[in-house]
Amino acid sequence: MNSWLAKNLNIKTFVGLFALIMLISLAVSCREDGGDTGTEASGSAEVSGNAQAIADARGLTPADIEAALKTYTPSGTHDDYIMFASGGHSGQIYVIGMPSMRIIKTIAVFTPEPWQGYGYGAEGTMEVLAGGNIDGSNITWGDTHHPALSETGGDYDGEFVFINDKANGRVAVIDLKDFETKQIVKNPLALGDHGGTFVTPDTEWLIEGGQYGSPLGWEYASIADYQEDYRGMVTFWKFDRASGRILEDQSFAIELPPYWQDLCDAGKLVSDGWVFCNSFNTEMATGGVEDGEPPFEAGASQNDMDYMHVFNLDKAVEVAQSGNTIEVRGFPVIPLDTAVAEELLYFVPEPKSPHGVDVTPDGAYMVVSGKLDPHVSVYSFEKMQDAIAAGGFEFDTYGVPILAFDDVVEVQIEVGLGPLHTQFDDKGYAYTSLFLEPSVARWTLGGSFSDLHEEEDWTLVHKTPVQYNVGHIAAAEGDTVSPDGQYLVSMNKWAIDRFNNVGPLLPQNFQLLDIGAPGTTMPVIYDLPIPDGEPHYAQIIRADKLSPWEVYPEIGWNPHTGEIDENVVQLGEERIERNGNQVEIWMTAVRSHFTPEHVEIKQGDHVIWHITNVERAYDATHGFSIPYYNINLSIEPGEATTFEFDATEDGVFAYYCTEFCSALHLEMTGYMMIEPNE
């Protein structure tokens, strides 16, 4: 296809490719001596007196001492950055302080979590989770992949974070006023996704790309008819900042060829209004290893080029709003031929099975790493616009115009084996993860970034080895128009020997790199095991941009409506009312008792139970649990909540506070007595 490919790609066949990967995996697995951490002390780091004795006793090198002092965050001092990391197939989000690398909170998103009272009775949370059910199937987990912080003018604003569920094709909205999930929406076109979530620079749109091709709406079709009946998609969810919710009825999707759309990024500044997604398996391999066909891993790795998808979002919005759409499961979809006819979709060749496309902070370049090609490929947005204006395209099988690679590429830089994902800093550098080496490469940007660094433009500067098998990387404010530099986290998929053995299922290893100094110094300064799930991507925000509530604004706050709950219970207003076989309870919680302490009902009653935590003190949360009925609530100061259940089982049930609230916390209890039917 292109001469540069013949020159640069020495991985041409599946056999060679597979052998290489296995060889490197083996080498990694055997690196039991600890490997090179890439950590070098930047100068003298001797310590004296007791400190040196402590360091000596624990075998700390000068580089270790520096790393310790760069990361240790004493009691009561706060972290400078907060990382929001996907929780992978835990279904959650992790909130991690940096540079201390402590996980401060897990946010329950797709998986019920009892500590937060998420999905264990509390009405608001049950409704959020139900929003993600599919055709009546209760989905109680997710595979969270790519968190996106809300942006204003292309900068993180600290108001919301969004995340997708790859496993079931869903998107969630988390409000950073209380770090709680407020909404889950199900994609009507596809059961799975991958390229979500990403936001436009003012968070008007959330982008959810696809993954494995399937018939739209996942209707049955034989895989023998893959090219005719299966399709890809990208969905644009309209976000309403005022209500903090996705507006499903103002959202739309675009039908795409059944390539496997992967990750996306929104344009910014000069490229604002455009969206870029990569894809792989443009081979349209359909697997079938059991019948002697090449497995997907080989079949989807044959072409030297796949296609970056370039969308004119502004135009797509116009088309969607004009009603020039079809409906799939009641959701508006711009058909592929309409997208072509309306000139809102173009393809750009991209080598080879890439994982993501990343727009530079100035919006001028799109960086793609074909994971089976040793280069990063940098495309110019200006050249794309010129090529579009010039016309004269070739077209792919599905009629989509293809911009010529040589017309739009700015430069290619050889960075190493298995390049995946690129981040940016404030010094004119880009960073690319190299899964197979494994390491993080630093290279220079050109264009408007040229004056920020001393090295030649578009040049590899340094690689720091990481342990092991890095997927995504995340830099401080790294997806914004103004990255901060200083810190980068390497999200390593394998840990192997990095931590104490905890059995055959290992944690991931998040390694913190100090990228504060230019040039060839960027040591690993901390290893954080991730105890749960397999985070894929993260975004890192300056901590001072966040301003969560300490307690809810007023007594009786309903976190799911954002208003005072109509069933708020003030002290003295507690009561139990019966209406036929329906019993309704209005209860307060305060250190350290519930009122009422006795609830006497009958088997067969339907129970509606309201509780208000009337506390105003920071951290004075009360839990509330009922055995057998699988109820557990977390009621934060000021919160009003409701749950319902049918009293199917008779007996004596002691309810109690599950959050240790005072010295008399154990006495914060009461009895529900359910009298049996005759």
Place this chain on the structure above:
Amino acid sequence: MNSWLAKNLNIKTFVGLFALIMLISLAVSCREDGGDTGTEASGSAEVSGNAQAIADARGLTPADIEAALKTYTPSGTHDDYIMFASGGHSGQIYVIGMPSMRIIKTIAVFTPEPWQGYGYGAEGTMEVLAGGNIDGSNITWGDTHHPALSETGGDYDGEFVFINDKANGRVAVIDLKDFETKQIVKNPLALGDHGGTFVTPDTEWLIEGGQYGSPLGWEYASIADYQEDYRGMVTFWKFDRASGRILEDQSFAIELPPYWQDLCDAGKLVSDGWVFCNSFNTEMATGGVEDGEPPFEAGASQNDMDYMHVFNLDKAVEVAQSGNTIEVRGFPVIPLDTAVAEELLYFVPEPKSPHGVDVTPDGAYMVVSGKLDPHVSVYSFEKMQDAIAAGGFEFDTYGVPILAFDDVVEVQIEVGLGPLHTQFDDKGYAYTSLFLEPSVARWTLGGSFSDLHEEEDWTLVHKTPVQYNVGHIAAAEGDTVSPDGQYLVSMNKWAIDRFNNVGPLLPQNFQLLDIGAPGTTMPVIYDLPIPDGEPHYAQIIRADKLSPWEVYPEIGWNPHTGEIDENVVQLGEERIERNGNQVEIWMTAVRSHFTPEHVEIKQGDHVIWHITNVERAYDATHGFSIPYYNINLSIEPGEATTFEFDATEDGVFAYYCTEFCSALHLEMTGYMMIEPNE
């Protein structure tokens, strides 16, 4: 009752008590300046060169520098200790490395967790969870309280860890070969528990104490009949080390008065064969604040003394095995009057609403802290035996003989406000958490410990403030016959200002104290936020005592039977078989494909699906998920697993590997096509 009480207790009434607690809570809430961390550098800790510049830039004091160097654990080096912490109402266990204070793993116990494939289809895990269901109610969470490591000769042996679910009265067994939960048993007497789990010195018995009194088997009874119809209990579960399972049919319980039994501890060495549990609410308060009665917090705090329960376990086992029992829900229970008649139960007065009883490493003393009394009370086992032999008891309402306080107490030591829990070290010190101050007190033991320290016996030596509201504390090997000293963790219930604000629901704060030096030096050296749940207690084991598997012993290992699975699938043996409307699939997983990649079935089929991960490389785990059907598995190297479902919904479902396994992980997928019924 006793003159010492009149002298020492200035908290006599509920009003005063409540006022005091609120005052202290308020003081804590307002301590926004960070407070005194109790951290003092033990001497010179200057650092030079870059290290000092880093420390200066980050505002680190000499004490901070020492703390950093004591805890920082460089990439690839391992922790010296592993802490197993309950996860509170997350329902799980946390595995934490020390001194780095990194959470290495979450172990799913009572709450389904998708990353570990626990409760998301995998047959073995579904059966474990089902073991904890109650009368047909699916319980999908727990309130884990007190983990207990298995012991041999009173020392942790690293083979198993056990934990209770306070919310639903259950006990779980985790095998430390693979850090997976193997069994959950439901207590047949009570819906809730608290005093579990604790083990006898050779792990023959697991102890599960009660909590809130209720009719045995939680049958309905009016709370007006509390003293007649409600009861307490302690349960002894027989553990079989060879099979790694609790033997329910060899276990038994003892009926107790409806006091609220709390925490227990097994005797050891001289007191081996005996068990000690504390209790509170011997007032038998029944609450009813809504009717003008004192709330439980006041009603249960009126008496100056509650009762330590002293059990002759050896004799109880004899009685249970002799069949001198009644049955509750088919479970053998030694009736209270039998327990008295057989002389296997005694009471000892203990001040005032205590939280736990802790046996000293030599087995000679039982330490109780009444949380509303400023002392720790130390009892002599020898004196108890003498008092029992001497006879001449008083009896409580339920006929249980009471040993006279003055006959059995060794000493009382004033330690401060709100004492809760005591741990031990290797230097002859004990440590008691003080919830209300809040701080950790160090005091000296007497008896066989006298020569280990320089201070006077039975004397308060030092207090280190902690932030904030400490519940339990855990010392390295602190519950064994030979504690290690060096480290102690203060499990603080409130965090308030310690970490970045993450909304109204805050993490807990585990503070690491360096207790290596004797005397008045025991600084806080690390603050660890707990991101999820509210851990109650922890045990800390030397890391070199653990020897988990890196991969399962052979290809086809079933972690729930401990044998090769009958449906192991070796490479080349993959197949799909149909028998009527039942479809059975035998699949392999290896980097990076599943075989088969196509599964074609019909709506209405019942599907049985076996997968073997044929990898032998450390960390080469594969996940397996199916959208819509709520399936997610974690299949570790060598593991064979099975799941089943009914194909109710037709369509196209892409299954894929959820654990990032190689550069071609995204290609590790396949299609299940479910053809609709006519």
